[in-house]
Amino acid sequence: MKKLLSLIFCIVATLTSHAQAGYDFSATNSNGYTLYYKILDPIRKRVEIVNAPGAMGMWGGYSFNGPFDVPATVENGGITYNVVSIDVFFMLGSAHGGITELTLHEGLEKIGYTTFWQAPLGNSELVIPSTVTSMGGSFAQPYWKASSVTVRMLNPIPTQDGGPGLNVDLHGYTYAKNLKIIVPTDVTHAYCNNVTQSPGAGWPWSYYANFYREEVKFGPTGYISYYLGTENFLIPAGCTAYIITGVTPSGSITTPDQAIVKAFTAGKIIPKQTGFILQGTPNSTVIYQPT
Numbered sequence: 001m002k003k004l005l006s007l008i009f010c011i012v013a014t015l016t017s018h019a020q021a022g023y024d025f026s027a028t029n030s031n032g033y034t035l036y037y038k039i040l041d042p043i044r045k046r047v048e049i050v051n052a053p054g055a056m057g058m059w060g061g062y063s064f065n066g067p068f069d070v071p072a073t074v075e076n077g078g079i080t081y082n083v084v085s086i087d088v089f090f091m092l093g094s095a096h097g098g099i100t101e102l103t104l105h106e107g108l109e110k111i112g113y114t115t116f117w118q119a120p121l122g123n124s125e126l127v128i129p130s131t132v133t134s135m136g137g138s139f140a141q142p143y144w145k146a147s148s149v150t151v152r153m154l155n156p157i158p159t160q161d162g163g164p165g166l167n168v169d170l171h172g173y174t175y176a177k178n179l180k181i182i183v184p185t186d187v188t189h190a191y192c193n194n195v196t197q198s199p200g201a202g203w204p205w206s207y208y209a210n211f212y213r214e215e216v217k218f219g220p221t222g223y224i225s226y227y228l229g230t231e232n233f234l235i236p237a238g239c240t241a242y243i244i245t246g247v248t249p250s251g252s253i254t255t256p257d258q259a260i261v262k263a264f265t266a267g268k269i270i271p272k273q274t275g276f277i278l279q280g281t282p283n284s285t286v287i288y289q290p291t
Helices: 002-021 188-192 205-211
Strands: 025-028 034-041 046-050 064-069 073-076 079-086 097-103 125-128 150-153 180-182 212-217 223-226 240-248 258-264 276-279 285-288
Touching: 025 073, 034 073, 034 079, 180 205, 188 205, 188 212, 205 212, 212 223
Parallel strands: 046 079, 064 097, 125 150, 150 180, 180 212
Antiparallel strands: 025 034, 034 046, 073 079, 212 285, 223 276, 240 258, 240 276
């Protein structure tokens, strides 16, 4: 009950702050939607997307039926501003249409509390830019439309909870059965050890420990040197890892020494802080699960 009351209080406080936000100008995005902006810093030309004027009830006055592109920049009065925040209480339930494809751009720093709470999202892949450092409760209980969902986190550290309530609830109301969260190389450990609990309730990044994946991209040779400082490496299917365990001297300055190499096949684990050479299909990308 205490958690519920706390969450209700946080929602009321958020609604109050949104209602007081106001806006400085409006502009139409590439999808034809009119968005409202508040200038955060006129010198550095930074703005955020806020509630539509006259927004009433439990949502921010926007309703989408189609793709929605959160612009990286917006122009007003001959000045180009950088869009660094979107802080709207959307509450896009099923009665309010849906976003068939949500696009976020590098440069976005904050996704406000409840901005996409219960939003119908059609993305099979959602990319969270590396510049996002605040996303408290931004994606609470989305209605995923795709049967398989990949959330790609480009930030090398767990994004900080920027408000009360849920950090993220990526499972959603329509449970993403094939959910994968792809993070940069060697940072799964950081996400798995983030146990921040926000004031209302919710899931810290550590809750999704079994869903994190990383990627390795092979070039035209099909070989890449690899080293993980904080994670063990479970060799994925179709790959072979090689560790140099020693060198056999050739005895001649004109003949190269011979490396002593041990091969490890798919399913084997290479311990952290061990350098190795990984072989895979040339020009391919392989998703693996750190251990």
